Amino acid sequence: MPPKDEETIKLRKELEDLIKKCQEDQAKVADCKLSEKCADVAAAPKLRLTTKKLLKGHINKVNSVHYAGDSRHTVTGSLDGKLIIWDTWTGNKVQVIPLRSAWVMSVAFAKSGNFVACGGMDNMCTVYDVNNRDGSGASKITRELLGYEGFLSSCRFLDDMTLITGSGDMKICIWNLESGAKNLEYEAHAGDVVSISLHPDQSSFLTGSVDKTCKLWDIRDGKCQQTFFGHTADVNSVCFHPNGFNFVTASEDKTARLYDIRSDQELATFESPAGNPGFTSCGLSLSGRFIFCGSDDGKVHIWDTLTTQHDGILAGHENRITSLCVAPNGLGVSTCSWDNNVRVWG
Template sequence: MPPKEDAEFNALKKEIEALKETIKGTATSNKDKTLEELSGSLGDPPRVKLSTKKTLKGHIHKVNCVDFAGDNRHLVSASLDGKLIVWDTWTGNKVQIIPLRSSWVMSCCFAKSGNFVASGGMDNMATVHDLNNRDSSGAAKVIRELAGYDGFLSSCKFVDDRRLLTGSGDMKICQWDLESGKRTLELYGHAGDVVTLSLCPGDENIFVTGSVDQTSKLWDLRQKSFVQSFWGHTSDVNSVCFHPSSLAFASASEDKTARFFDLRADQQLGQYQTPGTATSFTCCTLSKSGRHIIAGCDDSTIHAFDMLKTTHLGSLSGHENRITSLSMTDSGLGLASSSWDQHVRIWI
């Protein structure tokens, strides 16, 4: 890449920024009403009054990620203590403790079937464990170590028991065949670390990603490329979450805003900030109805917003440090949060 002071580079950069502004202007001109105007006649949703049902204690270092299995009961958490813990959230008991080769784990995910968990981080590798088989030490057996990254593994999601999607610090997204251990797709499009990804609930070929390049992108595995780009954030996009309708998604950013993007409108429809002193958002999820956006912050609080009216509906307190991850059960009846305070909380 030419140096920034290079005249040609600066000219191209200005041209790209001008094109972005043109696209934004065209999208804005096509918007005849705001989300707030359209939802003004709707009744207010109930305020969020979740409380901590269980506090899961077992990690001895920062917990960076949590993810529910498809049974709405079991949860996996990943911590810088070098452990994955599989929890029974109904009883609060540990089901399995899985030691990792690297303690610098940044992401984890649970297969909906409950058969597998995957994790990765600064070891530049995705590791898949089979929860139904044990190794000689009694821990869940490692069935795949997926190498081939030039940067840290920041995010991972099971498409199904045979396929895994990963995002990494080398700006690429990979799809892996877990039966062969081979990479079947390698996708590029972001201009910075791919930090987060979320699968479309209605189509396993569609997913959305967020990046430190301040954009979110919609991808189609059949086309082997991204099909839409979404601008608006002015800092790193830390988290994205597909809407249950499959027609929109929410995002959370270091720029102290959470936002709501509609795929059909090809633009942002809503923007959300904490009341009083704004704080950076680290993660987000959506309620089963899609009406509530729930976002975690770096000041240890979790906030809920009315997606339609963009109003603040309440906050959840209990953690004592930065919120790192949120996971909603498929049933929509339970929420898990992880934090640098070394704990996982289950909210109902």
């Protein structure tokens, strides 16, 4: 075996041992399980969500959905090469935006509703001005953010002038959209960065990666504050709890998990009672009492955060759910799927 390979194996073994030691130290101070501590908590009322709107318009797999700050409009991106902005209250299309590349993997809606962004296998992030249209009626491109060495997997607006992106080159970039320049760029993970979630006060953000970890970052200096272990496969989605102290994850290892930032460890694991699907996306109710996870089996699984009990499913999609987003006001949940459709639950 070449010396370089031996050194790599040795370093990997040291890293695995270090992670194991961290987990053992965490286990020593974990004096109880969340479900045990909440055993006397009254059961939450059963959610009875139904499909309020079935949004049809895409003609290929829909890969991403995200709400604007008004909790009414969403943007979806599909392999048909289109972004569609929807009015989820009426079910109408507000705007259809043709893309230069059909391989879109992530979309984002600015809280103001003024801009949408998308990216994917074209290795770039494109920003559109919703209020400034071209001759065909589609939003004009305001920025094309280049320089990625891998696919664009995730993006989120901090505000109308600042965008955070994660990509397949394992990097995070924070962009100034006015100048088109990078404010920060840094190596974030040992694998593709696939999900970003902003802290409620926007002082920090989370990332999930195919390296099986989640990381907490400070927006001001781009430094990693904490790394969270536990998953045994790709972390497909991360979502901050409304309280800002916890977050949930969804993974290919067929579990969702709840982590606590203050205690620096996992509080609970959530699994489907049957079928054992992989989870692609996650979200939390406005109160934080319920966790929603989109899955490979085309269903949204729901758990009670405190008791960790499975609270039911939302069935309707006919193929893998790729993305899930809870409305900022908590009154709706939008999902999109490989069945070409978008559903609004309420």
